[in-house]
Amino acid sequence: MKSSAANATAKSGNTLQVAVVSVADDARYQPRRAERRWPGHSTGRLLSAARLAVDDAQVELQEAGLSLRLREAVAADADQLAATLQQLQTDKVAYWLLDLPDALMPQAVQAAQKAGALAINASSPLDSLRSQSCGASAVLHSYPSQSMLADALAQFLAARSWREVLVLQGSSPADQLQLQAWQRASKRYGLKTTDTKTFKLSGDPRERDAANPKLLTAERKHEVVAVWDAEGEFARSLVYATQWPRPVLGSSGLTALAWHAQWERYGGPQLNRRFVKLTQRPMTGQDWAAWVGVKSLVTAWVAEPKGTPQTLAARLRTGQVQVDGFKGQSLSYRAWDGQLRQPVLLAHADGVVQTAPMEGVLHPIDTLDTLGVDDKESPCKTR
Incomplete structure (x- = not known):
């Protein structure tokens, strides 16, 4: 397990530590697959996007007298993931950004719930992950659902x-x-x-x-x-x-x-350029979800510097904190399943055609809730 700061505690004074959780043998990142850059597929690990989010938040954090450190938590393979997550719990690292294949996400969500950690799913679109973790109030999903x-x-x-x-x-x-x-x-x-x-x-x-x-x-x-x-x-x-x-x-x-390298509005070009400068590759939807996930955590923490994983998650899920995701609307997390409300980009290889929700699609509360499982449709009743 790698750490950006040796022997750093999970929260020391005004410093928060966030673990980016992954597995070394993740098939999504095999070189041949990543090179193809098929639509919707991740092309690189999400640590770089998390680092960009921390860099972008430096002024906000400094003004609040806070700092945030990233820690790589890389399991050798699926069999070692449980031990890696247990080590985070032992080290009292209570904020996890999950960069895992679909098959391993439920295990990580359960471990986060057991550890009392706030976990952000930045890569899996599985609907079942949202519906089957109703009791995990400190689990959030920054990546859009299927x-x-x-x-x-x-x-x-x-x-x-x-x-x-x-x-x-x-x-x-x-x-x-x-x-x-x-x-x-x-x-x-x-x-x-x-x-x-x-x-x-x-x-x-x-x-x-x-x-x-x-x-x-x-x-x-x-x-x-x-x-x-x-x-x-x-x-x-x-x-x-x-x-x-x-x-x-x-x-x-x-x-x-969730994102496109040719998104030309609301600060998108600037974000894309910063990401390419950092990684030498285009930003994907998973990268954006990692970036906005860390940004969500920073926004909540600045609003409540003495907050716990549970209180910060509650602040996010109840809409007390909204996030600028560079998509033209303030974004918030749904109370019922922890999903980040967000416009979805409709695109081809060369650019974005339109964003959803479409103009004219109506909803009694928030048109962003016309995308995905709405409150009354969800099996989750936790508020």
């Missing part, structure tokens, strides 16, 4: 009256989770699925047709193709390869993202 991303795309189609959708899906569990979120969003915004087809990537010549874009899209009665491919290998080949001239969205084409 339902939020799907709702953003569905709103976009509904706003344009493009309602007939051909759905192409993979067969992996991650593909199925994306499909489930899309089916919910599609029903919510009145879209019609003309057909659902399963693609299959295979080296077997006999199965080649199962990944043939022209054959899969041969039926003409659809206005849009939605592709759900968590890995991204098939989706990347679909744009401009369909049988008929139809827009593609989902895992390729028009994608729903």
Whole structure:
């Protein structure tokens, strides 16, 4: 386990220590995968984004007489994660930024709850992570949920009256989770699925047709193709390869993202330039979620310097603290599931087309709650 300050205590005087939790063998960061830079995929570890957030907060912290230190908490592999988290508890490090694959997130959330730590999920979109951690009031999610991303795309189609959708899906569990979120969003915004087809990537010549874009899209009665491919290998080949001239969205084409390197408004260019200068790579949605997660913690701590993980989490979840995420609106966390309300960027490789919520989409309290699981829909009743 690496630390930015040897033998530093978790909170010494006016210094707060935040652990960035990860695993060394995380498949998301394998060089070959990261180099491809597929839409929505993380391309680098989130420590750099956390460092940028600390740098950005220096003036605010200094004026309040506070300081924040980052600590790397890197488990060798999944089997060692429990020991790494236990060491944080032993060292009384009570603020965790989670940079973990989906499969390990529930374990980290449970450990945070047991340790009384405030944990921020900056990388996983799993809806189940939000719904199954209702009692974990000190767990926050700065990265958008899969339902939020799907709702953003569905709103976009509904706003344009493009309602007939051909759905192409993979067969992996991650593909199925994306499909489930899309089916919910599609029903919510009145879209019609003309057909659902399963693609299959295979080296077997006999199965080649199962990944043939022209054959899969041969039926003409659809206005849009939605592709759900968590890995991204098939989706990347679909744009401009369909049988008929139809827009593609989902895992390729028009994608729903937390952030985009070409976001040109509300301070986005300045943030992107600072991040590239620090890391020599573009900022992704996961990077932004780590940056805004640390920024959220700083904002809450400055407002309550003697706060505990529980009181700071409560301050964030009750809307007492709002955060500027450079998306044009003040952001706050939902009381029911700890999810950060935020606009979602709808983008292709070269730029942002629009942001959701769409103009005209209404909500009795906050239009940002039209993205994802709203209060009355959530199984979480903790306030």
